[in-house]
Amino acid sequence: xxxxVIAPLRRGFDNYVxVIAPLRRGFDNWxxxxxxxxxxxxxxxxxxxxxxxxxxxxLVCPNTVAARAGVLEVFGLDTYGLFSSSWLAECRxxxxxxIGAHVGSFTLAVSSQLPDAFCVAYxxxxxxxxxxxxxxxxxxxxxxxxxVSAAVTSRDGxx
Numbered sequence: 001x002x003x004x005v006i007a008p009l010r011r012g013f014d015n016y017v018x019v020i021a022p023l024r025r026g027f028d029n030w031x032x033x034x035x036x037x038x039x040x041x042x043x044x045x046x047x048x049x050x051x052x053x054x055x056x057x058x059l060v061c062p063n064t065v066a067a068r069a070g071v072l073e074v075f076g077l078d079t080y081g082l083f084s085s086s087w088l089a090e091c092r093x094x095x096x097x098x099i100g101a102h103v104g105s106f107t108l109a110v111s112s113q114l115p116d117a118f119c120v121a122y123x124x125x126x127x128x129x130x131x132x133x134x135x136x137x138x139x140x141x142x143x144x145x146x147x148v149s150a151a152v153t154s155r156d157g158x159x
Contacts, residue, residue, distance in 0.1 A: 022076025028052045036063060051075065055083060057108035059135045067103065074105035082109045093117055099152045102128055104135040111141050118144055124151035124159060 019037070023030035029052040036049055040063045047063045053075045061067040073079045082088055088110075094117055098107045101121035111119055121136070123129040129149045136145045151159040 019072075022072050026051075026054060026072070026076035026078075028054055037068070040064075053109075055109065056112045057135075057139050059103055059105060059108065060138075061103040061131055070102045071105045074109050080106065080109075082106075082113055088113055095120070098122065100124075101132050101147070103131040107132075107145055108135060108139055108141065111139070111144055115144075118146075120146045120148065122148045122150055122152050124149070 020030075020034060023033055027033060029050070033049060033051065036047070040047065048060050049063045049068065051059045051061070051071050053059070055075065057075075059071055061071055074082070078084045092114065096107075096110050096114070096117055096119045098104075098110075098119060098121040101107050101123045104121060107119045107121040110117060119141075121132060123132045126149065129147070133147050136142060136147055153159060
């Protein structure tokens with residue numbers, strides 16, 4: 001077979017595995033997300049995406065690759081095994097720290113899986129912290145989640 005035919009097929013499959021499969025697996029609104037992500041590549045402009053997860057939480061983040069990555073990692077790829085393995089149920093931690101909480105993906109995923117746990121989420125970036133606070137508030141987590149606008153380091157001072 002001609003390699004000029006195979007290469008686009010391979011790229012299409014790689015894109016499916018990398019982006020579309022996790023979107024379908026983790027989000028109820030995956031078709032809308034896919035379209036908005038594609039449009040962002042063609043006509044870059046500031047916009048936000050709302051992710052409606054299959055496990056309950058709804059998150060908003062900027063429509064950029066870096067911002068979307070954490071949401072896809074937690075809910076689409078289940079990188080930490082929060083939805084596909086039994087370690088979390090067996091461990092049943094009462095307190096969870098999320099250091100570098102970004103927009104709140106891990107915090108909200110853990111909160112949805114462990115309704116009795118208390119989470120403390122740290123985020124150093126002021127603009128990202130605004131998304132974290134917004135997402136925790138809109139998911140009703142303020143009584144079980146403390147959000148802290150600070151970096152966590154081994155030294156005192158500014159980062």
